[in-house]
Structures are given as structure tokens and as C-alpha cells.
Amino acid sequence: MWFLLYCEGTRFTEKKHQISMQVAESKGLPKLKYHLLPRTKGFTTTLQCLKGTVSAVYDVTLNFKDNQTPTLLGIVHGKKYKADMCVRRIPVEEIPEDEQECASWLHKLYQEKDALQENYNKEGKFPGPTIIPPRRPWTLLNFLFWATLLLSPLINFACGVVVSGSPLLIIGFILFLIIASIAIRRLIGVTEVKKTGSSYGDQEAKKQN
Template identity: 90%
Template sequence: MEVLEFLLYCEGTRFTEKKHQISMEVAESKGLPKLKYHLLPRTKGFTTTLKCLKGTVSAVYDVTLNFKDHQVPTLLGIINGKKYMADMKIRRFPVDEIPEDEKECANWLHKLYQEKDALQEHYHKEGTFPGPTITPPRRLWTLLNFLFWATLLLSPLINFACGVVVSGSPLLILGFSLFLIIASIAIRRLIGVTEIKKTGSSYGDEGAKKQN
């Protein structure tokens, strides 16, 4: 059976305090309730996507994610082996229950984000989402799949490193070590420039498109 999945991030950009402030100014100007933990959703993309996928997909899944202890995960932290724990709230909405009219569909999406904001508020206060909690079992297949691809992709580098060590050439060993150090520094600097505070869209800037 063919399964079609489409991932849509309705806020359109990553959350920052500056973008949130601008977004809430837009909400006030449009008479919409202000959100505490989200930006206003970009409704045009959602309504157009839903209209095009009507009859193809059966449901919309809303996912709300929160990291425990107010942790803010970073790619650099993951590379350094830091462990992050998170809870996820998933809700299913049959497509047939979502209004077809563009304006009503947009209102439905705004209401959904108000509910998402309430979920975030509950999690912030209680440390958990409302409703029953399901802890998925650990799957051996996931670990085996990771080990297989890690071995397949890293084996050339490991073989080369072993060859360098076995060669006994101080110059070759020093050169390879310097290469690893420079590559590590370069990757960390590259990750640094992708931090949320340094990147993102021109949300709210003069000349940028008006939020729908």
C-alpha cells in the first residue's frame, strides 16, 4: 500500500524573541489571540496544501514537542554526545473534519495553534502533557540499522587511519592528525553559524512579504 506523507511547518521560520514580538504585533493588528510559545501560523501555505492533497491524504497529524528540564538542544551538543530527553504530543485530525473554505480553514489553523499554545503552557507548569502517556519500546532494529550504516560509511576512513598508524611514518601520522583537528574545528565553526540567533528568515523585516 502506498503511503503519502507531507511535512509542513506552518510558522515558516524558527522561533526567536524578536520574531515572536513582531508576530504578536501582527496578531494584535488582526484581532487574533496572542500566542506565548509560538509564532502565528502562515495560513496560506496550509490551506493551499490541504486543498491540493484533498482526496490523497486521510488525516493531518499535529505534533507538539517539548524537551525535558527546559533543555535547548543543539547540533553541537548532539555531536558532543549530550543526551536530550523529550515528550511529544500527537493529535490526529481527519481531513474530512477540516473546513474546505479557505477562510474557515485559516481560522481552524489559528484555533489549532491556540490549543498548541495551551499544551505548551500546561507542559511548562506541570512538566508533562495532559492525557495518557505512552512510552514506545526500544527497538533492536534501530540500533542494528545505525551500526550497519555507520560501519559502511566510516569503514574507508577507519581503514585509512589504520594504514597511517601501521605505516609508522611520523610525518604521515602528524599530517593526518592535523587534518582531523582542522576538520573538527571547521565543522564546529560551521555549526556555530547555523545557530538560531544567527540565521533565519527576514520575518517582519521591511520589504518582506506580509504575513497572511
């Protein structure tokens, strides 16, 4: 089994970063340039609960080429994004068991991640050997299978509408597709980082809650 944990607890925005670095300064921690301070409680608790179940922690840092910012709408439009991923395997035995020491270890890890990001911005790549995974045809075949299975009723209905020759039915179906397309775009729009996320460090929001 594997467990995915996003230690920063929320998505990165400039406002949240400023608040996070104010917290870092108040706690005497080094400031981070590209990350928020990790929330250590969730990590330390997870590690304690999974002791004896997992053998390692995988630290993953992801960057997109040419400073691209992927969006779901861009993916829907078929836009291609190229990314580099740095993965480091850390055996659980190397991570302190004490809660305070584990929290300090996590802060140090994020300082290393920040330095790694700085190096990527300068060099355009991560240090170390580069591995380019081969193309996986089974992934494409799996996608085509499920797409065909799930979309076949809609395709059959569309063919029936066209064959019927009814102008009213055809116009109604086209309007349905247009409305559905607009609705999907609006739903995707509300997932933008600037419109969502937690009230990280926002005292006013906490007072309202």
C-alpha cells in the same frame, strides 16, 4: 505518503515573536505566548492539493525536559536529551474546505497548542495517557551497518598510517583530523537559531532585498 509542514514558517525568536504579536493585534487575533502566528496560505493550499490523498492531519507538539535546548553540537558531543511529544490525529473531514474558514481553524488550533504548552510548563507533562515507545534494536543495527560501511575506508587509511611508522605521515593525519573537527564545529555554529532564519516581519531586511 506523509507531508511535514511547519506553519509558522520560521524558527522562534523573541524578536520574531514580538513582530508576530503586533500582526496578531492588528488583525484582531488572540496573542500567542509560545508560538508565532501560523501562515495560513501554505496550509490551506496544501490541504486543497492533498485532498483525497491524505486522510488526516497530525498536530505535533514537542517539548524537551528541564527546559533543555538541543543543539547539533550537543548531539555530536553525545549529550542526551529527553523529550515529550503530544500527537493529535485530526481527520481531514473535520477541517473546513473553505479557505477563510480553514485559516480560522488553523488559528484556533494554534491557540489550543499555546494552551497545551502553558499546561506543560505548569504540570511538566502533557494531558492524557502517556505512551513510552519500546527500544528498537533494528534502528541501532541499521546505524552501525551504515557507520561501518561509510567509515571503513577512513579507518583502513588510519590503520595504514599508523602501521607505516612515518612520523610525518602520522602528524599530517592528526592535523587533518583536527582541522576537520574545527571546520565541522564552525559549520554547526552557523546553524544556530540566532544566526539563521528568515527575515520574518523585518521591514528593513525586506527593503534591502
